[in-house]
Structure formats: C-alpha cells, structure tokens
Amino acid sequence: MSYREERRADAAAEAEQNRKAAEVRAAQAREDRRLELETKLKAKEIAAEQKRKDAEAKAELARKESEARRRQELADKKARAQEKERQKAARRAKLGKVTRWLNANPVTAFVGFVMVCSIVPAVISQVGALSDAGVFVLLAALLSAMLEGTAWALTFMGKQAEDAGRPAGKYRVATWVTAFLAAAVNYWHWSEALPEQTWVAVVFAASSLIAIYLWDMKTHGSHGKTKEDRRREKARRQHLADRRKHHKDIASEADRLLSALPFESISDEEAFATAWQIKKGTQPGLSAEIFAQVTDARVQLGAAFELGEHVRPELVRAGMLANLYNPLPGRLAEGIPTLGPSLPIPALQRPSEGATALAGIGAYSSEGASEKAREKASESASGNAGGNAGGSGPRGRSDEELEALLPKALKVAAELVAEGNQISGASLSKRLGIRRDDARRLRDRVIAERKLKLVDGDGDAVAVGA
Known part of the structure; x- marks a missing residue:
C-alpha cells in the first residue's frame, strides 16, 4: 500500500475514531442529561413529598391546636358553669341558712326588726333635742349614741352575766334607769316642740323604752320552768318531805353522811340509799x-x-x-x-x-x-x-x-x-x-x-x- 493510501486509511481510521468518540461523547452527554433530568425530577419529587409532609404536619398541628383550643374552651365553659353553680349553691345555702334561722327564731327576728325601728327614731329625736338646746350637732349625735349605747351595753352585760349564772339584777336596774333617762329627754323635747300634741312626745319617749322592754321580755319572759317542770318540782319536794316524815332515822343518817363526806362527793339519793343499807341491810324499800x-x-x-x-x-x-x-x-x-x-x-x-x-x-x-x-x-x-x-x-x-x-x-x-x-x-x-x-x-x-x-x-x- 502506498503512502497516500496509508495516510487516507489513517485519516479514515482517525475520522472513524473521532466519530466514535463524538458518538461516545454525545451518548455520554445524553446520559448526563438524562441523569441530570432524573436527578432534578427526583429532587422535585423529594421536594414535593417533603412539601406534602410539611403540609400534612402543619395541618395535623393546626388540627391538634384547634382540638386543644376546643377542649380548653369546653373546660373553661365547664369551669365557668361549675363556678356559677357553686355560687348559686352558696347563695342558696346562705339563703337556706337565713331561712332556717328565721324559721327557728321568728321571735328574735321580729324583736330585732322592732328594736331597729325603735332605736333609730329615738337617737334622731335625742340629737334634735340636744341641737335645739344649743349643743353642736356632732357632739349631740355622740351624746345620743352614748345614751342609747349605754342602755344596750348594760342589757347585753346582764344577759352575759345571767348565762354565766351570776346575779344580773344590777344590770337590769341600770338598763331601765338609762332607758327612762333617754325617754325623758325625748318627752321633754317633743312636749316643748309640740305642746298641743302631747301624744307625739309620748310616742317618742316610748321609742326609747319599747326596744328595751321587748328584749327584756324575750330574755326573761320566754324562758323559765314549764308547767310540767313545776309539777315535777312540786312532786319532788313532796317526795322528799314524805321521805323525811316516814323515814326520819334514815334521813338523819343520810344527813350525817352528807356532812361527813366532801362536798358534792355523793348526791342526796346516794346518801339516802347508803343510809338505808346501813340501817336496813338491803336496798331502799326493803327490810x-x-x-x-x-x-x-x-x-x-x-x-x-x-x-x-x-x-x-x-x-x-x-x-x-x-x-x-x-x-x-x-x-x-x-x-x-x-x-x-x-x-x-x-x-x-x-x-x-x-x-x-x-x-x-x-x-x-x-x-x-x-x-x-x-x-x-x-x-x-x-x-x-x-x-x-x-x-x-x-x-x-x-x-x-x-x-x-x-x-x-x-x-x-x-x-x-x-x-x-x-x-x-x-x-x-x-x-x-x-x-x-x-x-x-x-x-x-x-x-x-x-x-x-x-x-x-x-x-x-x-x-x-x-
């Protein structure tokens, strides 16, 4: 083969190689393009999936937050309802307590009402009386409150002493003296102010006495021994008298026991039973x-x-x-x-x-x-x-x-x-x-x-x- 033919053959071979290389590069470029496209598509799919998951998570979070808000609102509503019910129950209990007290103590309620209606006009009347006499209004109010307050302080002190078992007579006497003094001030003022209408002076004088009278009747007139208590007390005294009459020696022995033993160490009945045992040798009533x-x-x-x-x-x-x-x-x-x-x-x-x-x-x-x-x-x-x-x-x-x-x-x-x-x-x-x-x-x-x-x-x- 000649040199030219070899050169042409080499050139053809080189051209073939270049063509193949170009095809390879083109194929490689297509593959790279395909891979790049696949990568982009994969990335887009991943991004889309992530976006979908993020959306789902966001929606789930929003649903949970909404559910939590709904539960909180229900709980708050229930708590408010319970608080309202508790307040209603407390009001009903307070009202029921007041109602029960009124039902159990109607006398005290009405006595308190009348006392307020009696004391307020009495104090105002005394303030007017002292003011007309030239006393400063504030000083007149203090003196009037002192007069009425003294009467009521003495009243409650007497009640406390009586409940404790101490003598309360001096408190009752002082209360009525103070009340009559206040009534005298009211009567003097209104008899001077309305000389032709004496009944007005009597009414205002009575306003200082009515409250004290009602309270005294409540604390003393509504308490004491009933008819049955008095009957039992009379029967007890008669029983003791008959016992001393029929069993003189045993009653004397019981008296000696009571005087010999410490004070209140035994009762009268125990002393008599013991004396009967000493004298008769058996329980009371037998011999x-x-x-x-x-x-x-x-x-x-x-x-x-x-x-x-x-x-x-x-x-x-x-x-x-x-x-x-x-x-x-x-x-x-x-x-x-x-x-x-x-x-x-x-x-x-x-x-x-x-x-x-x-x-x-x-x-x-x-x-x-x-x-x-x-x-x-x-x-x-x-x-x-x-x-x-x-x-x-x-x-x-x-x-x-x-x-x-x-x-x-x-x-x-x-x-x-x-x-x-x-x-x-x-x-x-x-x-x-x-x-x-x-x-x-x-x-x-x-x-x-x-x-x-x-x-x-x-x-x-x-x-x-x-």
Missing part, C-alpha cells in the same frame, strides 16, 4: 321484816300444797302461778333476792330447786302430790291388809309414840334428801317399819319440823337443807 313476811308466806303456801290430801298435779301447777303475784317489783324470773329465782313456767314440769325442795319438803313440785295420790290409791286397792304389810308396829300409834319416833324419822328424812328423794309416807313406812297411816302422820311432823328449821336459818337448818 328484814318484809323479807320475813314474804318468806313466811311462801313457806305457808308450800305447806298448803304439800299437806293437801286431794291435790292433783294440774292443781299444783296452777297454784304455782301464784308466784306471779310477787310483792316486790321485777320480772318473773328475778323473784325474791333472798329466796332465789322464781320458777319460770316450763320449770313447773321439773322438780323444784328452791329452798323447800332442797330441804326435802317438795312444796314446789308436783311429784309430792303425785306420790301422795299414788300412795292413797294403793291403800284403797289393798285395803286394811295392805296397810299392815309394810309395818310391824301396833295399829294406830299414839301421838307420844310418834313423837318418840320423830328423831329417827328426821334422820331417815335427811337420808332421803341426800339420795335426792322426796319425804313421803311410803318411804318412812318402809324404812321405819311402821304402818302407812302412822307414817303419813309422822311425815307431816317431819315436814313441819324441817320447815321450822328452814325458816329459823340456823346452822342445823342449813345442814338439813343441804
């Missing part, structure tokens, strides 16, 4: 004589139940209802203190646990009467032959013979009581070996003897009763 009478009556009642020959159990139970007529105050279950509790109704079906039952008498139980009924029925069925079966003694013992058997019968009776059995004719007949007729007669003597010992209350009686 040894009363207990003796009640005890004797009960023993006699028991003897009537025990010694009756034709007593059925239902009659015994009915007779026990006599215990309801206890001469001493108290419930049915309390009974007489020295004799133990009275039997309640259900206890009538059980053996008695009273003093006579412990002594083996059985006066308060239906078993004794039942035993006697069974004994009599047995004797009626067996006849005279059965009467001799239980005993070996002679027929119809005399009183002297029964009296000789009494110590032995008492010993047997004590054994029966110790065994928890009742003293009956059958038991004595069996253990002493005598006829049942004689045993019944001997049983009656044993019962009478044991009752006498029970009433005497000596050591032997306690042993027998045990």
Whole structure:
C-alpha cells in the first residue's frame, strides 16, 4: 500500500475514531442529561413529598391546636358553669341558712326588726333635742349614741352575766334607769316642740323604752320552768318531805353522811340509799321484816300444797302461778333476792330447786302430790291388809309414840334428801317399819319440823337443807 493510501486509511481510521468518540461523547452527554433530568425530577419529587409532609404536619398541628383550643374552651365553659353553680349553691345555702334561722327564731327576728325601728327614731329625736338646746350637732349625735349605747351595753352585760349564772339584777336596774333617762329627754323635747300634741312626745319617749322592754321580755319572759317542770318540782319536794316524815332515822343518817363526806362527793339519793343499807341491810324499800313476811308466806303456801290430801298435779301447777303475784317489783324470773329465782313456767314440769325442795319438803313440785295420790290409791286397792304389810308396829300409834319416833324419822328424812328423794309416807313406812297411816302422820311432823328449821336459818337448818 502506498503512502497516500496509508495516510487516507489513517485519516479514515482517525475520522472513524473521532466519530466514535463524538458518538461516545454525545451518548455520554445524553446520559448526563438524562441523569441530570432524573436527578432534578427526583429532587422535585423529594421536594414535593417533603412539601406534602410539611403540609400534612402543619395541618395535623393546626388540627391538634384547634382540638386543644376546643377542649380548653369546653373546660373553661365547664369551669365557668361549675363556678356559677357553686355560687348559686352558696347563695342558696346562705339563703337556706337565713331561712332556717328565721324559721327557728321568728321571735328574735321580729324583736330585732322592732328594736331597729325603735332605736333609730329615738337617737334622731335625742340629737334634735340636744341641737335645739344649743349643743353642736356632732357632739349631740355622740351624746345620743352614748345614751342609747349605754342602755344596750348594760342589757347585753346582764344577759352575759345571767348565762354565766351570776346575779344580773344590777344590770337590769341600770338598763331601765338609762332607758327612762333617754325617754325623758325625748318627752321633754317633743312636749316643748309640740305642746298641743302631747301624744307625739309620748310616742317618742316610748321609742326609747319599747326596744328595751321587748328584749327584756324575750330574755326573761320566754324562758323559765314549764308547767310540767313545776309539777315535777312540786312532786319532788313532796317526795322528799314524805321521805323525811316516814323515814326520819334514815334521813338523819343520810344527813350525817352528807356532812361527813366532801362536798358534792355523793348526791342526796346516794346518801339516802347508803343510809338505808346501813340501817336496813338491803336496798331502799326493803327490810328484814318484809323479807320475813314474804318468806313466811311462801313457806305457808308450800305447806298448803304439800299437806293437801286431794291435790292433783294440774292443781299444783296452777297454784304455782301464784308466784306471779310477787310483792316486790321485777320480772318473773328475778323473784325474791333472798329466796332465789322464781320458777319460770316450763320449770313447773321439773322438780323444784328452791329452798323447800332442797330441804326435802317438795312444796314446789308436783311429784309430792303425785306420790301422795299414788300412795292413797294403793291403800284403797289393798285395803286394811295392805296397810299392815309394810309395818310391824301396833295399829294406830299414839301421838307420844310418834313423837318418840320423830328423831329417827328426821334422820331417815335427811337420808332421803341426800339420795335426792322426796319425804313421803311410803318411804318412812318402809324404812321405819311402821304402818302407812302412822307414817303419813309422822311425815307431816317431819315436814313441819324441817320447815321450822328452814325458816329459823340456823346452822342445823342449813345442814338439813343441804
């Protein structure tokens, strides 16, 4: 190949290379342009997204602020409503308090109203009276206020002293003296000013007295003892007089106790009760004589139940209802203190646990009467032959013979009581070996003897009763 051809080939190759390089640069430029456009678009998208987010955040913030303002406004409105309601409630409570006070103290309210209507004209009238006499107006006002104020100061001082229990007479006297002095000033002024109309002077003079009169009536006339209090006080004085009349020795003992003990350490009633205990040995109203009478009556009642020959159990139970007529105050279950509790109704079906039952008498139980009924029925069925079966003694013992058997019968009776059995004719007949007729007669003597010992209350009686 020639030189020119090589040069043309080189030039063509160079031109081709330049063309390719230009294409590469053009492609690179397009790519750069594309990338630049993409970058700008991306930046715009990012900016748009950020702008959208910012707008959303701003809108959310505005919504939250609006919601917060709305809640605050609602809270403020509610607080204002609550404050208004509280103020209304406070006004209603204050009004209700005033209303309740007026309902509870209508006299005080009307007395206060009349007092104001009385005092104000009185003070003005006195100011006018002193002014007409040539006294400076301000000085006249002070003197008038001093006069009326003195009357009311004395009034309230008297009320305070009376409430404290101190004498209030001097305050009341000073109050009325001051009030009449003020009334005299008013009367003098208006009688001089209106000599032909004396009633005006009387009205203004009364204005200085009406308020004091109403207050005095309120504080003294509306207080004091009621009719019931006076009746009770009269009954109390009569009671004390009867007590000193009927119980002179005990009242004297109570007076000695009161004078011996420190002042007001015990009351009059406590002193009298203590004196009664000293003199009588029991609570006021009772005595040894009363207990003796009640005890004797009960023993006699028991003897009537025990010694009756034709007593059925239902009659015994009915007779026990006599215990309801206890001469001493108290419930049915309390009974007489020295004799133990009275039997309640259900206890009538059980053996008695009273003093006579412990002594083996059985006066308060239906078993004794039942035993006697069974004994009599047995004797009626067996006849005279059965009467001799239980005993070996002679027929119809005399009183002297029964009296000789009494110590032995008492010993047997004590054994029966110790065994928890009742003293009956059958038991004595069996253990002493005598006829049942004689045993019944001997049983009656044993019962009478044991009752006498029970009433005497000596050591032997306690042993027998045990």
